[in-house]
Amino acid sequence: MDNRTHATNAVAGETATVAGWVHEIRDLGGIAFLILRDRTGKLQIKFEKDEMDDGLVETGLGVHRESVVAVTGAVEEEPRAPTGLELVPDSVEVLADADPELPLDPSGKVDAELPTRLDNRTLDLRKPEIKAIFEIRSEILRSVREYFRSVGSTEINTPKIVATGTEGGTELFPITYFGQEAFMNQSPQLFKQLMVGSGLERVFEIGPIFRAEEHNTPRHLNEATMIDFESAFVDHHEAMDVCEGTLKAAYEGVAENCTEELDLLGYDGFATPEGDFPRLTYEEAIERINATGELDEQLVWGDDLPTEAEKALGADVGGHYFITDWPSEIKPFYIQDYDDDPQLSKGFDLMHPQMELVSGGQREHRYDELVAGFEQQGLDPEQFDYYTRMFKYGMPPHAGWAYGVERLVMTMLGLGNIREAVLFPRDRQRLSP
Ligand code: ATP
Ligand code: MG
Secondary structure (H helix, E strand, O other), rough: OOOOOHHHHHOOOEEEEEEEEEEEEOOOOEEEEEEEOOEEEOEEEEEHHHHHOHHHHHHHHEEEEEEEEEEEEEEEEOOOOOOOEEEEEEEEEEEEEOOHHHOOOOOOOOOOHHHHHHOOOOOOOHHHHHHHHHHHHHHHHHHHHHHHHHOOOOOOOOOEEEOOOOOOOOOOEEEEEEEEEEEEOOOHHHHHHHHHHHHEEEEEEEEEEEEEOOOOOOOOOOOOEEEEEEEEEOHHHHHHHHHHHHEEEHHHHHHHHHHHHHHHHHOOOOOOOOOOOOOEEEHHHHHHHHHHHOOOOOOOOOOOOHHHHHHHHHHHHOOOOOEEEOEHHHOOEEOEEOEEEEEOOOOEEEEOOOEEEEEEEEOOOHHHHHHHHHHHOOOOOOHHHHHHHHHHHOOEEEEEEEHHHHHHHHHHOOOOOOHOOOOOOOOOOEEOO
């Protein structure tokens, strides 16, 4: 299919055809170099002007930066070349010429602002350190999938065009569906719950979610990729175990399989989370936050945690941790409350020291309690009949959670903006490309 030799696989003494982009041309007078770049790295192509065919020299050195070329010739050892090898060309074929005016410099010598980079993502991802982020993202997804399969979870795909929202009426993108109002799905929550009551029992999904968040923040997107998990016959603590397992699997996969990418990103020792993640109750969390003295106003029971509170607690804990036993009022209707204390829910969040990564919980699987929960949150249970009805036909106790892939990439690599972790971000300003 692609029988060229990659830049870093060239072997001295062999004839090879390499193909890639013209990274740079260095003309030293009698001798000149074309630096060819492909996805593995770079290779020096040497032109000795007096000893070579004029046409060949003209083609090889006349080509604009970032053009795509295929070069065939002998690979030779050259200690002065960056890779210790160089190729002496017999032929140079220009496969695609590049405009000399580039909107972005892939060699990285000229810095570009994020909007320019996002407008020209193709060129942006020619930079090895940007490409590395997406190689790592791919490895995270691979490791997480493998972990899910190891715990007997089945990958599912659920609709993204839906009739109702799951997190209330806000933050929904309406669309027209053959003349009828419909929405882009905010979360696969209800569908994955329907599947734990099916013969599948334990499921996961990796797919897009859409949220019409009005605000523009460094950690919110309007389209994100969510990793969702849901399992029958587990409680919220067992769901947290799986959550912790996937997260560690992702870090370990990256540590093991992305050493070059981590080098490119400047890591000197990449730390994978060790030990069990602490599980603080919400009550302990607010006490600890108040004790840090970082907040202007003390938190009281029932408050949601503002960003400064999450950061203060994150600095105090110093690693990933769970917050459990949230007030029922600030968790959605589908989360189960403690029977002996209905003010308290079995919802949990997994926190990275910088921000929330995951929300989950034990779900309400009892029909009457579920319908009552809808009413308490001001939602019309009739609208959710397709969902609640299945709770009448044998819905097992179950629990689950969800996290955003981009938040995971962002926190793992310490990226300052979530947009760095997605190829083509959707936000208030950006609908194209
Ligand atoms: P936050 O409070 O940080 O806005 P949330 O509590 O509204 O998040 P959930 O509904 O709990 O989000 O979604 C589960 C997870 O999905 C979050 O913990 C986060 O990792 C991710 N997520 C949610 N909304 C977004 C978004 N707009 N952009 C990127 N990731 C998101
Ligand atoms: Mg949440």
